[in-house]
Amino acid sequence: MAEVRALTNLVETPSEGGPLRSLVPVDAQALDAFRTGATTQQQEWLQASGLKPKQGQWCLLPDAQGAAGLVLIGFDKLDDLAGWAAAAARLPSGDYRLRDTLAPEAATQAATGWALGGYRFTRYRTGAASPARLVWPEGADRSAVARTAEANFLVRDLINTPASDLGPAELAEAAQALAKRHDATCRVIVGEALLEENWPAVHAVGRAAAPQRAPRLIDLRWGTAGPRVTLVGKGVCFDTGGLDLKPSSGMLLMKKDMGGAAHALGLAQMIMDAGLPLQLRVLIPAVENAVSGDAFRPLDVLKTRKGLSVEVGNTDAEGRLILCDALAEACTEKPDLLIDMATLTGAARVALGPDLPALFSNDDEVAAALLHKGEAESDPLWRLPLHKPYASWLDSKVADLNNVSSGGFAGAITAALFLERFVEPEVPWLHLDLFGWNPHEKPGRPQGGDCFALRALYSLIADRFTG
Secondary structure, eight states, X not given: OOOOOOOSSEEXXXXXXXXXXXXXXXXXXXXXXXXXXXXXXXXXXXXXXXXXSSTTOEEEEOOTTSSSOEEEEEOSSTTOHHHHHHHHHHSOSEEEEESSOOOHHHHHXXXXXXXXXXXXXXXXXXXXXXXXXXXXXXXXXXXXXHHHHHHHHHHHHHHHSOTTTOSHHHHHHHHHHHHHHTTOEEEEEETTHHHHTTXXXXXXXXXXXXXXXXXXXXXXXXXXXXXXXXXXXOEEEEEOOTTSOOOHHHHTXXXXXXXXXXXXXXXXXXXXXXXXXXXXXXXEEEEEEOOSTTOOOTTOEEOOTTSOOEEOSOTTOOHHHHHHHHHHHHHTTOOSEEEEEEOOOHHHHHHHTTTSOEEEXXXXXXXXXXXXXXXXTTOOOEEOOOOGGGGGGGOOSSSSEESSOSSSSOHHHHHHHHHHTTSOTTSOEEEEEOOOEEOSOBTTBOSEEOOOSHHHHHXXXXXXXXX
């Protein structure tokens, strides 16, 4: 079970007896200014290093006493969070301190990037290298840095954990641990009790799994006063595709198919840690889409919590089936903001690639506000339309609707239109179709489970509900 873990690469004081090097961040302008004031020896070393003011580049220089105690780190832009993450990931082990004092906002940005750049998934590895450690920059908001980094690490740890160690039961345990830490409540409905309490689609998708991996509905609540914010996360802990079986290449990364649930828990961690004055609810349908004699079948007609019947056009479009029950329940309380997060469609990745979550919304003002936050937090999203004429592609001759469209076009849009059928029009709703995975090693972003739009979403909620 993944847990929220403390920061290890930001320290109060450097290690005794070890070297402590001064860091100087430089973009093109700052590098020119440094050269002007540098000693002759520093200028010679700098010339020999070939350092360019670009993200991920660095060089060691002698300090004023001639010791190798100064490190220049390159930036495309000095306020770039990714630049600090790249520095933390690439610099050798040891202790570092900023040479110059930064403004509080810049210090917080630097510390946040450094913390995020120190992420490593080490659960199954021995002898992991020690990270480069930064002495806390003066003026940094330590609570905000820790809040962001810990939530990010929680999301990544959950996604990176293989399905053998993270099934529906373990995902529920992670939610319960988070609830306990923040004095929240967490109710879990398991197996046949889902039918008794009217979660038929969640049960149908997960019923083929082994008994110890039975489907469940996780319902976390925190806060007793203020606006209502409800988060819904897709918790498919492994997706075989069901009877419409995925090929091996398509199944390879399906441990990440609970990435939406991981993001919901990470965002909940940030909200509760900050003590935002609101009522938070987190709904996570947690299942394994397995293959057995009890698996749901193509062209089965499923009941849903809302009462709509759904014909199964494809058992590999299971995420929207479990989400529809959770969204219907979420709307019964008329939340002031409803957000669902899901690793839902390959179509969104074809359109936007792995780095940009697709955003859909029934509220233009809320959507615009989130896009703005994404730009401000260097945590971007891209809005796609809920194009109503495509809704007819979900028509069924035997049920209220089908879970997939009749053609291969606009898969992300038709998936969002399916979910919209279970959202009340008056409830402001944001749907994020995200990848949850970084396919290539990047500075400060190791290959594997990754976190998207979390900072943007938290900033939106904090601004919107803390007037």
